[in-house]
Amino acid sequence: MDNFLNKLTNKNKKEQKYLAKLLKRETLDNEEKKEILFFLNSKTYEELQNFLKNQSFIDYDLTPEDFELSFNELKEKIAYEIIESILSDS
Numbered sequence: 001m002d003n004f005l006n007k008l009t010n011k012n013k014k015e016q017k018y019l020a021k022l023l024k025r026e027t028l029d030n031e032e033k034k035e036i037l038f039f040l041n042s043k044t045y046e047e048l049q050n051f052l053k054n055q056s057f058i059d060y061d062l063t064p065e066d067f068e069l070s071f072n073e074l075k076e077k078i079a080y081e082i083i084e085s086i087l088s089d090s
Contacts, residue, residue: 013072013075013076014076015075015076015079015080015083016040016075016076016079018079018083019036019039019040019079019082019083020040022036022083022086022087023036023037028086031056032056032057035051035054035055035056035057036082038051039051039055039075039078039079039082042075044071045067045071045074048062048071048074048075048078049062052078055082057081057082057085057086058078058081058082058085060078060081
């Protein structure tokens with residue numbers, strides 16, 4: 001059962017995994033890499049809010065609808081926006 005849940009959880013982190021791969025491939029400065037690592041390691045809504053306030057990739061304000069998403073769904077949504085920003089600057 002645990003193995004099944006792990007597979008399901010990992011499957012739902014597609015954007016986050018891709019963002020982690022971009023860290024290795026894209027030419028980002030150290031500060032940008034630190035920001036992305038903070039995002040990837042965040043485990044609470046508060047940490048996500050802190051990331052959004054202090055990051056330089058996207059202009060994103062959390063809405064009441066965002067808090068209706070699961071934490072992982074919200075991270076996926078934000079990860080997608082960060083990826084789009086990184087790739088558009090490349």
